[in-house]
Amino acid sequence: MNKAVSVYFVSALATAGTAMTAANAAVELDTTGSTTGKNNAHEAVSAHDAAQVNATANTSQLKASSLINDSASTSLQALLSEMKQFRASFAQTVVDAQQNVVHEAQGTLTMTRPNKLRWETTFPDDTLLVADGEAVWNVDTFVEQVTVLSQDNAIKDNPIVLLTSTDEATWSKFSISQMSTGISADNSASNAKNDTALQSYQITPKEEGGQIATLTLTFNQDNELASLNMLDAQQQVSTLVFRNIETRFPVPADTFSVDIPDSFIIDDQR
Known part of the structure; x- marks a missing residue:
């Protein structure tokens, strides 16, 4: 426990x-x-x-x-607040309540504060999700469709919003607890000296009924976001482990925009 x-x-x-x-x-x-x-x-x-x-x-x-x-x-x-920019590759694993692996993915996550995020997967499929500060664009290349949602409505009860939000009213909607500091150890003997102290925070929505029950953020010894863990309403746990972390990099103008091919169907639900 x-x-x-x-x-x-x-x-x-x-x-x-x-x-x-x-x-x-x-x-x-x-x-x-x-x-x-x-x-x-x-x-x-x-x-x-x-x-x-x-x-x-x-x-x-x-x-x-x-x-x-x-x-x-x-x-x-x-x-x-020190993580004004964040870019990293990730490996995602999703397990159900019986600890069976139900999904795995790999890709890249890019965020800037406030309120902008770009999520791309390269395995098992190419997908793209962009939050531009006003809307969330979910691009499914397999079915050639783009679903557009109001960003405020899409993530208002989702603790993931705290990654990029600087709004005190938004923060007040969640309970936050700092968890015991852990140790991340490399299994290889050659890297035995590289054990790193971790600090974790568990975030819980104060209002029940949302899709995400808890979000746990873990930071490494350099105060970089090393992993996140989400428990959803169906008792599935999604874990993302980050690699190749960058917190200072140029941001191209089109990073948080979506170029939609003419052949794609647009389902605008804003």
Whole structure:
């Protein structure tokens, strides 16, 4: 069980525990009819004090949780703010809930802040997806069709939006936790000294019902995005591992535009 999941269960158990304590105090008051008025008054005061303690504890837990989330959010924003440009090759693996591999792909991801992204696959098929800041263009060369969506509507509940967004209102829609630092080790003996410390952040939409349940971003020792992991609503996990990472490069004018052949069908859903 990872740290983020553990924190969730600890918080849930703590909340359930304080609720049970208050309920028990109420039951005790209701079942002490044979006690004297003085004892009843004393118990009432004790229950009142217990309720105040529980309320204070719950408030403290909420404040602590908020501070942890704010700290992780600030830390992640600082990392991404340095990633004004990003280009890398990727290998993608998608597994289902039974850990069966259902899809594999290879390609290149290019991003610039704010709000622009270009996703190209070269295996198993040639595909292209471009987010130009206003619209998302999904080009399927196999069926010769381009689907166009409003970018705001397409990714409004998807935590992937935080990779390129600088908008505080957008960030406020997600809960962010910093996960335990891990170690990425090369399996080859010759590279045994190149073990690298990693830092990861788990992002969860505050509003339920979206397609992506959680997004985990992992950064290497150079504070570069090394991998991302997405758990979707169908319990499928998509993992992208990045190689040949660049964060400073010239951006051609047509990087985030789409040249559509005349023979292609355009399905504009904006």
